[in-house]
Amino acid sequence: MTLPGSSRFQFTADLSVCRILNGMWQVSGAHGAIDPGRAVNEMFAYHDAGFTTWDLADHYGPAEDFIGTFRRQFAARHGAERLKEIQAFTKWVPRPGRMTRRIVEDAIGVSLSRMGVECLDLVQFHWWDYRDKSYLDALKHLGDLQREGKIRHLALTNFDTDRLGIIADQGLRIVSNQVQYSLIDRRPEIRVASFCREHGVTLLAYGALLGGLLSEKYLGRPEPRRPELNTASLQKYKNMIDAWGGWILFQELLAVLKEIADKHQVSISNVGVRYILDRPAVAGVIVGARLGVAQHLSDNARVFGFELDGGDVAVIEGVLAKSRDLMKLIGDCGDEYR
Ligand SMILES: NC(=O)c1ccc[n+]([C@@H]2O[C@H](COP(=O)([O-])OP(=O)(O)OC[C@H]3O[C@@H](n4cnc5c(N)ncnc54)[C@H](OP(=O)(O)O)[C@@H]3O)[C@@H](O)[C@H]2O)c1
Numbered sequence: 001m002t003l004p005g006s007s008r009f010q011f012t013a014d015l016s017v018c019r020i021l022n023g024m025w026q027v028s029g030a031h032g033a034i035d036p037g038r039a040v041n042e043m044f045a046y047h048d049a050g051f052t053t054w055d056l057a058d059h060y061g062p063a064e065d066f067i068g069t070f071r072r073q074f075a076a077r078h079g080a081e082r083l084k085e086i087q088a089f090t091k092w093v094p095r096p097g098r099m100t101r102r103i104v105e106d107a108i109g110v111s112l113s114r115m116g117v118e119c120l121d122l123v124q125f126h127w128w129d130y131r132d133k134s135y136l137d138a139l140k141h142l143g144d145l146q147r148e149g150k151i152r153h154l155a156l157t158n159f160d161t162d163r164l165g166i167i168a169d170q171g172l173r174i175v176s177n178q179v180q181y182s183l184i185d186r187r188p189e190i191r192v193a194s195f196c197r198e199h200g201v202t203l204l205a206y207g208a209l210l211g212g213l214l215s216e217k218y219l220g221r222p223e224p225r226r227p228e229l230n231t232a233s234l235q236k237y238k239n240m241i242d243a244w245g246g247w248i249l250f251q252e253l254l255a256v257l258k259e260i261a262d263k264h265q266v267s268i269s270n271v272g273v274r275y276i277l278d279r280p281a282v283a284g285v286i287v288g289a290r291l292g293v294a295q296h297l298s299d300n301a302r303v304f305g306f307e308l309d310g311g312d313v314a315v316i317e318g319v320l321a322k323s324r325d326l327m328k329l330i331g332d333c334g335d336e337y338r
Pocket of ligand 1: 022157
């Protein structure tokens with residue numbers, strides 16, 4: 001399998017990414033046991049298939065260590081020169097409190113050492129409480145570390161439009177904001193996406209597959225009970241479906257997606273990812289990868305082989321129009337964490 005050129009996106013002048021990023025929350029332990037050896041082995045299959053971009057975080061269990069091991073094995077197999085084919089985007093999610101240079105530098109130092117790099121491709125910064133303005137201090141220190149060559153690009157995750165504005169006013173150059181964005185959660189379209197377009201910031205979307213609920217596996221199925229939802233991701237997005245409109249409306253959506261998928265000879269998941277990739281400001285969709293447990297590489301590759309037409313989008317939007325207004329219910333991007 002080789003992905004077509006349309007699978008790539010020039011994310012920054014120096015970084016081209018695969019538009020489907022491999023999400024590593026799924027190796028954190030909250031989604032079933034992961035065998036480190038098998039997991040790292042499987043990272044080669046993703047890379048060789050063209051899925052060269054990884055999304056991870058300091059708090060996703062062994063994810064940063066997996067990148068470190070993968071890079072070492074990759075260099076041994078292919079030579080260090082080819083390491084530049086791998087893009088690894090981590091996050092820094094500090095506990096709230098004072099943000100001194102020492103705290104920020106130490107945290108970034110840990111990620112550098114775990115991932116085995118001299119410079120982090122991307123640091124996506126998360127902040128839990130906007131009442132504490134120390135996020136601006138943290139970002140200033142991150143900017144200093146960037147100038148010193150420890151970070152290539154600065155990014156955010158789960159930031160809302162108002163805070164994006166405050167950060168832009170400080171003159172801090174942010175390249176992307178990672179947010180929940182799916183057929184059932186289109187809050188980014190309301191404010192964040194237009195801000196991003198105006199300011200040259202892209203969106204990285206997560207949750208597009210609702211932890212796997214947006215697939216044939218759940219089409220026509222009775223509402224799953226809690227014990228069946230055996231990953232943190234399935235539980236998270238089942239709650240989103242409940243807030244959005246409930247299981248009956250979700251089944252209506254899956255039925256419509258199935259018809260569209262059949263027409264294009266792809267899967268329901270493919271339609272869900274394609275829809276988000278086509279939205280303004282979206283650079284990529286992060287799809288969770290339970291490395292060594294379950295794999296959907298050849299199915300996900302099909303996202304790059306078809307297009308949704310106007311009729312498809314109209315039918316989908318007909319169902320989505322029946323849902324509740326999540327912006328009113330939850331608030332802007334990331335407010336679900338605050
Ligand atoms: N910034 C944040 O706050 C935040 C929050 C959540 C997630 N994320 C990022 O986003 C990534 C994605 O996580 P997510 O929780 O949103 O999960 P997701 O991508 O919506 O769902 C991932 C699951 O979907 C299933 N799947 C994948 N491809 C499929 C296909 N072609 N057909 C059918 N099922 C398929 C797999 O389930 P099985 O494994 O059961 O087969 C996989 O584990 C995370 O790893 C993380 O990197 C970030």
